[in-house]
Amino acid sequence: MSSPSWDEFAEIALKRLAVSGVEYGDIRIQDSLTESIQGEDRRIASIRDIRDIGFGIRVLYHGAWGFAASSILSLEEVPRVADLAVEIAKGSASIAAEKVRLAEEPVHRDRVVTPCRIDPFSVPLEKKTDLLLHTMEAVHRQAGIVRSSASLWARRDRKLFMSTEGSRLEFDLLAGQGDCTATALHDGRFASRSFNTPHLRKGYELIEDADLLREAPRVANQAVEKVHAPVVDAGRYDLILDPEHLSLTMHESCGHPSELDRALGYEANYAGTSFLTTDKQGTFRFGSPHVTLVADNTEPETLAATGYDDDGVACQQWDIVRDGIFIGYCTNREVAPTIGETRSRGSNRADGWNSVPIVRIANIGLAPGAATLDQLIGDVKRGIAIEGHGSYSIDQRRYNFQFGGDAFWLIEHGRRTHMLRDVIYHGITPEFWNSCDGVADRSFRRRYGFITCGKGQPGQSGWMTHAASPARFRQVAVIRGEGSG
Amino acid sequence: MSVLAAKPWPKMTSREEFRFLADLVLTRSSGDQTMVTLHDHHGGTTRFANNQVVQNVDTRRGTLTVTVAFGRRRGTASTTDFTAGSVQDALMRAERIARVSPDDPEYLPPPEPQPFAARETARPETMAAGPTRRLEYANEAIGQCRMENLVAAGIVSSSVASIGIAANNGLFACETRTDARFSLTVQAGEATGWNAAAHRSIDHLKIQERTLAAIQKAKRGREPRELPPGPYPVLLEPAAVAGLWAWVLWSLDAKSYEKGTSPFAGKFRQEMLDKRLTLANAPGHPDLLGVGFTSEGLPSEPSTWIDHGVLTQLAYDRFTAQAHGIQAIPTLEAPVLSIDGAACGTVLDLVKQVDRAILVTNFWYIRSVNPSDLTLTGMTRDGTFLVENGEIVAAIKNLRFHDSPLRVFRQIDAWTRPMEAVTAETGKMLAPALTLPRLHFSSATRF
Numbered sequence: 024m025s026s027p028s029w030d031e032f033a034e035i036a037l038k039r040l041a042v043s044g045v046e047y048g049d050i051r052i053q054d055s056l057t058e059s060i061q062g063e064d065r066r067i068a069s070i071r072d073i074r075d076i077g078f079g080i081r082v083l084y085h086g087a088w089g090f091a092a093s094s095i096l097s098l099e100e101v102p103r104v105a106d107l108a109v110e111i112a113k114g115s116a117s118i119a120a121e122k123v124r125l126a127e128e129p130v131h132r133d134r135v136v137t138p139c140r141i142d143p144f145s146v147p148l149e150k151k152t153d154l155l156l157h158t159m160e161a162v163h164r165q166a167g168i169v170r171s172s173a174s175l176w177a178r179r180d181r182k183l184f185m186s187t188e189g190s191r192l193e194f195d196l197l198a199g200q201g202d203c204t205a206t207a208l209h210d211g212r213f214a215s216r217s218f219n220t221p222h223l224r225k226g227y228e229l230i231e232d233a234d235l236l237r238e239a240p241r242v243a244n245q246a247v248e249k250v251h252a253p254v255v256d257a258g259r260y261d262l263i264l265d266p267e268h269l270s271l272t273m274h275e276s277c278g279h280p281s282e283l284d285r286a287l288g289y290e291a292n293y294a295g296t297s298f299l300t301t302d303k304q305g306t307f308r309f310g311s312p313h314v315t316l317v318a319d320n321t322e323p324e325t326l327a328a329t330g331y332d333d334d335g336v337a338c339q340q341w342d343i344v345r346d347g348i349f350i351g352y353c354t355n356r357e358v359a360p361t362i363g364e365t366r367s368r369g370s371n372r373a374d375g376w377n378s379v380p381i382v383r384i385a386n387i388g389l390a391p392g393a394a395t396l397d398q399l400i401g402d403v404k405r406g407i408a409i410e411g412h413g414s415y416s417i418d419q420r421r422y423n424f425q426f427g428g429d430a431f432w433l434i435e436h437g438r439r440t441h442m443l444r445d446v447i448y449h450g451i452t453p454e455f456w457n458s459c460d461g462v463a464d465r466s467f468r469r470r471y472g473f474i475t476c477g478k479g480q481p482g483q484s485g486w487m488t489h490a491a492s493p494a495r496f497r498q499v500a501v502i503r504g505e506g507s508g
Numbered sequence: 509m510s511v512l513a514a515k516p517w518p519k520m521t522s523r524e525e526f527r528f529l530a531d532l533v534l535t536r537s538s539g540d541q542t543m544v545t546l547h548d549h550h551g552g553t554t555r556f557a558n559n560q561v562v563q564n565v566d567t568r569r570g571t572l573t574v575t576v577a578f579g580r581r582r583g584t585a586s587t588t589d590f591t592a593g594s595v596q597d598a599l600m601r602a603e604r605i606a607r608v609s610p611d612d613p614e615y616l617p618p619p620e621p622q623p624f625a626a627r628e629t630a631r632p633e634t635m636a637a638g639p640t641r642r643l644e645y646a647n648e649a650i651g652q653c654r655m656e657n658l659v660a661a662g663i664v665s666s667s668v669a670s671i672g673i674a675a676n677n678g679l680f681a682c683e684t685r686t687d688a689r690f691s692l693t694v695q696a697g698e699a700t701g702w703n704a705a706a707h708r709s710i711d712h713l714k715i716q717e718r719t720l721a722a723i724q725k726a727k728r729g730r731e732p733r734e735l736p737p738g739p740y741p742v743l744l745e746p747a748a749v750a751g752l753w754a755w756v757l758w759s760l761d762a763k764s765y766e767k768g769t770s771p772f773a774g775k776f777r778q779e780m781l782d783k784r785l786t787l788a789n790a791p792g793h794p795d796l797l798g799v800g801f802t803s804e805g806l807p808s809e810p811s812t813w814i815d816h817g818v819l820t821q822l823a824y825d826r827f828t829a830q831a832h833g834i835q836a837i838p839t840l841e842a843p844v845l846s847i848d849g850a851a852c853g854t855v856l857d858l859v860k861q862v863d864r865a866i867l868v869t870n871f872w873y874i875r876s877v878n879p880s881d882l883t884l885t886g887m888t889r890d891g892t893f894l895v896e897n898g899e900i901v902a903a904i905k906n907l908r909f910h911d912s913p914l915r916v917f918r919q920i921d922a923w924t925r926p927m928e929a930v931t932a933e934t935g936k937m938l939a940p941a942l943t944l945p946r947l948h949f950s951s952a953t954r955f
Contacts, residue, residue: 066610066612066613068614069584070584071586072601074586074589075571076587077588087561090564091565092568093568094569094570095568096589103518107566111552111565114639115554115561115564118560118646119561121560152608152610169769208767208769212880213768214880287557288558289661290557291557291661291693292557292691292692292693293932295872377569378565379563381563414876414877416873416874418908419872419873419887419889420954420955422953422954423908423951423952425877425885425908425910425951427877445878447877447885449950479563480563480663481553504877504883505877505881
């Protein structure tokens with residue numbers, strides 16, 4: 024006898040839920056395949072092929088949640104897990120003071136597939152390992168380099184979502200990324216420089232177009248230049264931040280505080296709350312008029328553009344900050360009604376079949392301005408241009424942040440001069456965004472994504488993409504990234 | 509919930525079943541060496557916020573991972589499906605990868621079979637706990653906070669895991685591990701207080717005691733003063749000490765040391781910290797999360813890493829260990845940080861000895877700033893106070909530190925005995941509360 028289809032398993036679960044008295048229920052069945060190739064110091068250190076199959080059932084009973092999941096997809100396990108989810112929800116309901124009320128959402132029946140030119144899982148492994156080995160060799164050709172790394176990552180998620188409301192959504196999603204790093208040693212200290220492709224929902228063409236081999240010598244050269252560079256003098260500088268760097272700045276200082284569950288206290292014990300409390304919506308000046316931050320879960324190739332979220336809500340575009348004013352949150356069906364919104368923004372995502380979906384940062388991006396990069400730099404007397412990611416830390420309400428970067432150049436009298444090292448800048452989020460006085464135009468726009476955004480208990484890894492053009496920030500406090508002695 | 513309470517947990521993969529699964533792979537593998545690992549996990553978390561349950565989950569996930577090597581060519585594949593066909597498929601995928609992989613000059617065959625210490629890694633009370641017990645504990649914490657007109661957010665979790673490793677050279681080990689956790693943030697208006705526990709036994713979470721401690725912190729945290737950033741003497745509670753030491757532990761990698769890309773370069777066998785300070789691994793300690801064997805199939809044994817301020821041990825991968833003639837590779841999954849000499853009994857006893865210092869309950873979002881000298885940054889969180897003349901005189905707004913544990917732990921003024929310490933971002937260790945003459949704070953926040 025052949026194994027039942029996913030639809031048949033889902034029907035078994037939903038029928039079980041229908042007679043259990045729950046007001047809402049859904050099931051996600053997922054089969055994820057991850058290929059991870061890690062190179063380190065001119066060798067392939069590991070190749071892993073990870074297959075992760077299972078299902079999770081979520082129910083709402085008398086306004087309280089229950090969730091159960093299992094990696095055993097069988098005729099015995101599916102009803103057992105459905106019953107367990109209901110029983111757990113009954114327990115939650117027994118001490119619930121306020122009932123959860125879900126925002127309305129039309130029933131959807133759809134199939135979402137990531138378009139790609141080259142399926143990453145069809146590319147011969149030898150081709151990938153050759154690329155990484157040659158990339159690391161190219162890094163080591165630069166004198167002064169002591170360590171290297173290079174990696175490729177690809178993931179395919181096949182998923183079926185079905186709900187008691189009648190939605191049926193089928194997904195076949197891809198994502199990929201590649202990178203390389205060079206580490207140089209000089210005078211007892213070391214410094215690294217990296218090249219990262221963005222994480223995007225594309226096929227292997229993402230890697231071929233990025234050309235790690237072309238980037239490797241530049242990365243190695245800049246690692247050596249960086250380790251020899253003078254340490255920054257602490258003080259106030261104008262900053263020109265590149266799109267890759269801004270992706271993290273936006274993520275931490277705008278993305279997380281715009282998650283409504285945080286503002287409502289759901290994450291108070293772990294990820295934290297938010298300075299963007301609900302009384303600020305619509306009136307709070309988050310940034311200067313140059314700052315418009317748009318959430319767009321519909322932009323093709325971006326990580327959060329999955330067609331529908333794990334509430335079964337269609338992906339959307341909306342503004343988080345418009346002309347500097349905070350106006351919108353990332354929401355799900357549970358929290359949207361608490362601020363009087365009739366529909367979820369569709370930002371509820373789980374990191375796998377075994378996780379319950381939670382509010383996640385959308386694909387938040389900085390809207391382009393009108394300047395060229397040369398114009399932004401040209402109007403800086405004493406500043407620093409920062410590229411890439413470095414150290415990052417922010418308080419649990421997202422006010423006080425401190426960021427580093429991957430590479431730094433001193434700007435003097437409108438010209439980028441030489442590299443600096445150990446640059447750290449810090450500030451208070453709204454003060455920082457209010458110091459933005461220019462954003463480059465759309466031709467400079469780049470996208471970078473994250474797949475390791477930590478939130479929730481048990482911890483989950485969120486995926487989202489942040490796009491930006493380079494932007495200028497005036498008179499930001501800079502300190503040295505070394506011990507205070 | 510009576511139905512749930514009577515139901516047994518799903519049966520976990522037993523030692524015999526793992527041996528059967530392993531044999532299924534090992535007898536069919538065409539590799540020169542083959543290794544199989546098991547991670548079969550079943551657990552749940554009851555999460556609460558705003559004084560009610562917001563998430564209540566129970567998950568079963570088994571993972572079988574197969575590594576095959578032909579010569580020095582290696583491939584790894586895993587599956588969560590334990591049916592014979594899927595296990596066979598995982599083996600074939602690992603073989604396929606290994607056949608086309610380049611030689612790895614650092615590849616080593618699985619460790620030789622050896623005896624592993626039988627440790628008390630599984631506690632029956634945790635194995636028996638389920639959603640009902642977790643909900644009871646959550647309700648206890650919420651109830652205490654409600655009575656005080658305070659707001660609770662936190663988690664109660666419990667889990668059991670079957671962990672196994674087997675190889676075609678006869679290596680075999682399998683043990684059951686349990687884990688129970690409680691953490692609580694109490695909100696008193698803008699002020700917060702926190703406490704947390706992790707233990708093999710759910711009976712040792714001490715819900716009531718920890719809830720009261722978090723409540724006390726939150727109530728004391730109202731109306732915080734603002735202090736300017738700068739260097740201050742500090743009194744760090746065990747969780748704050750553990751937060752800083754987690755980064756010391758993560759930076760002990762021997763390969764980085766050999767390549768010169770370690771903050772400990774030039775410091776091995778040198779006195780680098782206060783000479784009364786010792787860091788050891790104590791896998792048999794009943795309050796730590798020690799194990800019998802590692803994921804590589806190596807035994808976990810007691811060992812000393814920093815001996816009276818002198819770094820005496822590095823964290824070796826097997827290749828680097830072999831290259832340096834290291835026979836037994838020490839592990840550090842059950843760390844104990846201790847300080848010689850007369851210890852204070854409690855944190856409050858430490859407070860009484862302080863003229864002026866900032867008391868830090870916990871740090872948050874600690875990240876590396878400069879890996880060359882291990883400069884770190886992070887925020888104080890959930891209970892930061894000013895101590896003057898032996899008393900806590902005020903709550904203060906949170907501050908950001910910017911300093912290196914390799915500098916600040918060169919001198920310790922006073923300390924307690926090691927106590928249980930667990931944070932949201934690090935594992936569990938035993939660490940003292942202690943006072944340091946100086947920690948540099950670089951900026952302040954608004955609450």
